[in-house]
Amino acid sequence: MAEVTQEGIQSKRQAIIEAALDIFAKQGYEETTIAQIAAAAGVAVGTVYLYFHNKREIYTQASIDWTKRMAAALRDPRILSLPVQQVPRAMIETVFRLCHQNSNMMSIFQVDIQSSEELQQHREAEGAITGAVDAFLRSTVESGQLAPFDTMMYAKILFGMVHSALFECFCVQEGRFEEAIQENTIEIVERLFFGPPIASGQRKASIRDERDAL
Amino acid sequence: MAEVTQEGIQSKRQAIIEAALDIFAKQGYEETTIAQIAAAAGVAVGTVYLYFHNKREIYTQASIDWTKRMAAALRDPRILSLPVQQVPRAMIETVFRLCHQNSNMMSIFQVDIQSSEELQQHREAEGAITGAVDAFLRSTVESGQLAPFDTMMYAKILFGMVHSALFECFCVQEGRFEEAIQENTIEIVERLFFGPPIASGQRKASIRDERDAL
Amino acid sequence: MAEVTQEGIQSKRQAIIEAALDIFAKQGYEETTIAQIAAAAGVAVGTVYLYFHNKREIYTQASIDWTKRMAAALRDPRILSLPVQQVPRAMIETVFRLCHQNSNMMSIFQVDIQSSEELQQHREAEGAITGAVDAFLRSTVESGQLAPFDTMMYAKILFGMVHSALFECFCVQEGRFEEAIQENTIEIVERLFFGPPIASGQRKASIRDERDAL
Amino acid sequence: MAEVTQEGIQSKRQAIIEAALDIFAKQGYEETTIAQIAAAAGVAVGTVYLYFHNKREIYTQASIDWTKRMAAALRDPRILSLPVQQVPRAMIETVFRLCHQNSNMMSIFQVDIQSSEELQQHREAEGAITGAVDAFLRSTVESGQLAPFDTMMYAKILFGMVHSALFECFCVQEGRFEEAIQENTIEIVERLFFGPPIASGQRKASIRDERDAL
DNA sequence: AATGAATGAGAGTTCATTCAT
DNA sequence: AATGAATGAACTCTCATTCAT
Incomplete structure (x- = not known):
């Protein structure tokens, strides 16, 4: 009872x-x-x-709730069991799909943090997302599939990029260009992880040289 | 008079x-x-x-004003006359410096658009920034320094990434980790454009070395 | 409960x-x-x-409320059961008494109508008053006590006259000359309905007599 | 100069x-x-x-200005030189015409008086109108064409009636029924002065005769 | 636990009035 | 005499929050 x-x-x-x-x-x-x-x-x-207790608490909780749904979607075993090269696309498609279904829910990230307690809660919630990405990145590094790098920072920055693309897509453009935005976002991440870099062409080596020369 | x-x-x-x-x-x-x-x-x-006319108009104008300052900073001839490989770092350092100077001004991007007129104005203002990046990218493609790609879309997505990193840096972390966030952001962009991708595991050591050497 | x-x-x-x-x-x-x-x-x-909902609605409702009180007072069976010749005096005395009691309430009629909805409500409320007068006039015509005429229009015009006299009495003159204004108003209406007209100089004395007799 | x-x-x-x-x-x-x-x-x-000096003074002066135009129209020698029986119609037609030309100017009477100085000025202005009517009435009484009565009070009350009819006509009804309102107003005044009273039911035909005879 | 009528501080906005030019 | 940018008091209306039921 x-x-x-x-x-x-x-x-x-x-x-x-x-x-x-x-x-x-x-x-x-x-x-x-x-x-x-x-x-x-x-x-x-x-x-x-x-x-x-008050209106902001509702907002904070709702916002965290939504963030947790994203994090849960990213932790989907069906994604993580994919070959490494397919994971970025799978993750990005997943979050785009989630936003597409809950069309205008992106704007939920828009309110700025006001108290340090709120900040803490937001960090925890966002940490659930970036943590999921980080976990994947770390595992690939550990298994030698990716070279070592600051996985947590990369996770944060890259999630920031995806998030900002989602905002552009569903808030500013109101769903237009969804395909193009999604595909270019995926392309950028895949290129970053699995190359080749844009500069490549035939002269990739020489670029390397120039950079080394700096 | x-x-x-x-x-x-x-x-x-x-x-x-x-x-x-x-x-x-x-x-x-x-x-x-x-x-x-x-x-x-x-x-x-x-x-x-x-x-x-009203409060929102003040906000919109102020927001545009700030965006224009960013765009102006990115159009600095001293940046554009640099060798291509140095431009991403120069641009990202520039915007980080601008935000560092106007510490808490990042949150000015946080209010959502409400009228289509506002949307139009915000697009124009943001277009000034992404346009500056796009202009640079196009010129490099045209001169054969970069392989062809959707420069405008890349400019938007990458600026979104940088912007989101700036927000994380100056709003969420309140200036902490500025160095780390900035450097990792630069690293991601440089890697994207000039490689090598993270996945090239066998050259891991040398990449590390190169980075340490910089 | x-x-x-x-x-x-x-x-x-x-x-x-x-x-x-x-x-x-x-x-x-x-x-x-x-x-x-x-x-x-x-x-x-x-x-x-x-x-x-807003200030004007308070005004409109208050105004209608007051108009309804007037209409109710005019529908008093004690007035309508009087001999026809005594009704005008009774009605006019009634409204003067009502205004006297609610001294400064006359000015409540002074705000001009702004929306068509308001107009409709005011018409209904004023219609309650002129309707009461009209009902009386029509019944007298139907019973043959008065010759046929446009009873509704007369009701409106005559109520306008009385209303304007009330305004003059209680708003402009602030209660002074109440007796004189009231009596002259009654005299005009009685003369109109039961004559004789002012121009019939020769019958002047008899008019006086009739009035004294009431 | x-x-x-x-x-x-x-x-x-x-x-x-x-x-x-x-x-x-x-x-x-x-x-x-x-x-x-x-x-x-x-x-x-x-x-x-x-x-x-201030906004209300503009209003007061404007209001007085309009009232004076009415008074001037009523003092028109062409009206006053008419046979007595034709004067009421001429006067009422004149003010209806004036309001018709300056359609919505009636509402200018709608603001309530706030200071005693204003009251004084409004009294003077309205006095110009009622004075014009009173002057006419007195002259007819003095020449024996009308029986003696409180000419000033009648002038005020009757002008109040006409004014209220004008308001109904041009403000409430916005010009509709102008003909009917005007004619019934004239009829009431003519009946009052030149009879016969409405109560003379069986003598309706003769009323017409009498009116035609005027 | 649940309600929703009542509260009242506080916001954006207007505009009569002033006064330096 | 004429101007109109600047002022700031005062307004209506909103809505998060409370609390008696």
């Missing part, structure tokens, strides 16, 4: 988060009112405050 | 934009009040409305 | 209308602030907006 | 009044800004304040 209540609490909490996620994504943080979230979640305004 | 007035008007408008830029960057859009901007600009509240 | 709530809501709404009516009458529409109305009604500013 | 300046001043003052009259009539008092009036009058905002 306690468990049932527990579940009831959790489902109501989750309903609020999902309603919030949806409305925040559509309207942005400031334009969303608690009344709207409550109505969409099928509860009263006061009830929202039983589960969250 | 007309010129003085003209200058006076422009300086007052500029003072408001600069005050706004500063406070928006510090506090975020919603947390910033017109009264604060007016006070910081040394004018009365009503005066702000002589130069801007 | 539902009834209590219902009553509570209605009483609060009514309290706001009454407070508004009072302050609008004293100060005029534009000079009245929501804060004043809220204070006078004993509620918070926000509460006012729970019952009305 | 001083005279020229004097004329210049007067013409500029008059230009402001006329611009104000027009815009007040169209938009109402509060919705009209000094900037609009200045623009319409072809002067700078500051200039308006050279001729009027």
Whole structure:
């Protein structure tokens, strides 16, 4: 019985988060009112405050919830069991698909962090994503499939790139050029990991020379 | 005298934009009040409305102003006259330096677009940046220094990556790890353009050596 | 309990209308602030907006409320059961008495209509008054006590006259000459319906007699 | 030259009044800004304040200006030289025509008086109208064409009626039913002065005869 | 636990008025 | 006399938060 209540609490909490996620994504943080979230979640305004202390906490939790979904998608064993060369494409296609399905949910990343506690939570949530990417990168390095490099930093920077491409694709361009943006993003990552570099052509060696000369 | 007035008007408008830029960057859009901007600009509240129709217009203009500064920095002839291999590093160092100087100004990119007019203005402003990068990329392709590719799309995606790295660096990490983030970002771009890809495991040692040598 | 709530809501709404009516009458529409109305009604500013969408709606409702009181007073069976010759006096005395009691409430008619919806509401409310007068006039015509004429138009024009006399009496003259204005207004209407016309100089004495007899 | 300046001043003052009259009539008092009036009058905002102390003074003067035009129209010798029986129709037709030409200028009477000084000025202005009517009524009484009555009070009440009919006609009904409202208003006044009263039911035919005989 | 009516601080915005030029 | 940029008080309206039920 306690468990049932527990579940009831959790489902109501989750309903609020999902309603919030949806409305925040559509309207942005400031334009969303608690009344709207409550109505969409099928509860009263006061009830929202039983589960969250204030509006920002709802936002933070919703944002983290969405980030966790991304991280979970990236940890999909079906992706990680692929040959290394196919993983970048699989990961990027996965996040594009996720955003495509939850079309305007990208804007959920747009609110700036205000308290250090929030920062901590956001870091943890983003860490789940970059951690997933990092885990993959590290494993490939360890197995000798990739040369050693700062995997965590690369994971962060590359996820930043993908994230920014997703934002451009689904927020700025509103879904137009999805194919082109996705494919070019994949191309960049694949080229970075598996080459050849753009400069290659026939003169790849000589470029090397020039760089060495610097 | 007309010129003085003209200058006076422009300086007052500029003072408001600069005050706004500063406070928006510090506090975020919603947390910033017109009264604060007016006070910081040394004018009365009503005066702000002589130069801007509403709060969002101030934000948009301030944001564009900042974007233009970035674009201008990237168009610096001293960068473009460098050997191709040195340009990515020069560009990335430039924007990192600009953000370092205007520390918390990165967050100015964070507000989502609300009207199609705003979208148009933001596109133009961002287009100035990606256009600068694109111009460089195209010229290198045309001169045969780089193999052909979708330069505009690459410019957008890569600027997205750098921008997201800047945000991570100056907003999330508040300046910590600046060196590491900057260097890894440069490394990724250089590797992409001038290789070798990370996967070329057998040459691992030499790459390391080269990097250490730089 | 539902009834209590219902009553509570209605009483609060009514309290706001009454407070508004009072302050609008004293100060005029534009000079009245929501804060004043809220204070006078004993509620918070926000509460006012729970019952009305905006300031004009408060005004419109208050204005209609007052018009309805007038209409109700004119429909008093005690008036309508009087002999026809006594009805005009009774009606005019009634509205003068009502305005006397709610001294400065006349000015509530002074704001011009702005939306077609408002126009519709005002027409309905004023229609309640002129309708009451018209109903009386029509019944007298139907019973042959008055010759046929455009009863609705007469009702409107004559109510306009009385209303304007009330405004002159209670707004412009601030209650002075109440007796004289009222009596002359009654005299005009009685003369119009039951004559003789002013021009019939020879019957002057008999008119006096008839009036004295009432 | 001083005279020229004097004329210049007067013409500029008059230009402001006329611009104000027009815009007040169209938009109402509060919705009209000094900037609009200045623009319409072809002067700078500051200039308006050279001729009027504040916004209400402009309104008051404009309102008085319009009232004076009405009064002047009613004092037209062509009206006063008519046979007594034709004067009411002539006067009412005159004011309807004036309002028809300056269609929405009726609403200029709608703002309530706020200071006793304003009250005084409005009384004087309205006195010019009712005085004109009163003068006519008195002269007819003195010449024995009408029986004695409180001419001033009648003038006020009847002008109130006509004014209210004008408001109904041009503000509420926006010009519809102009003919019907005007004719019924005339009929009421003619009946009042020259009879017979409506109550003379069985004698309807003879009423017509009497009216034709006037 | 759940409700939703009530709150009231605080925001953006307007515009009559001023005054240095 | 004429200007119009600058002012800032004051307004309406919103909505996160509370709390009696």
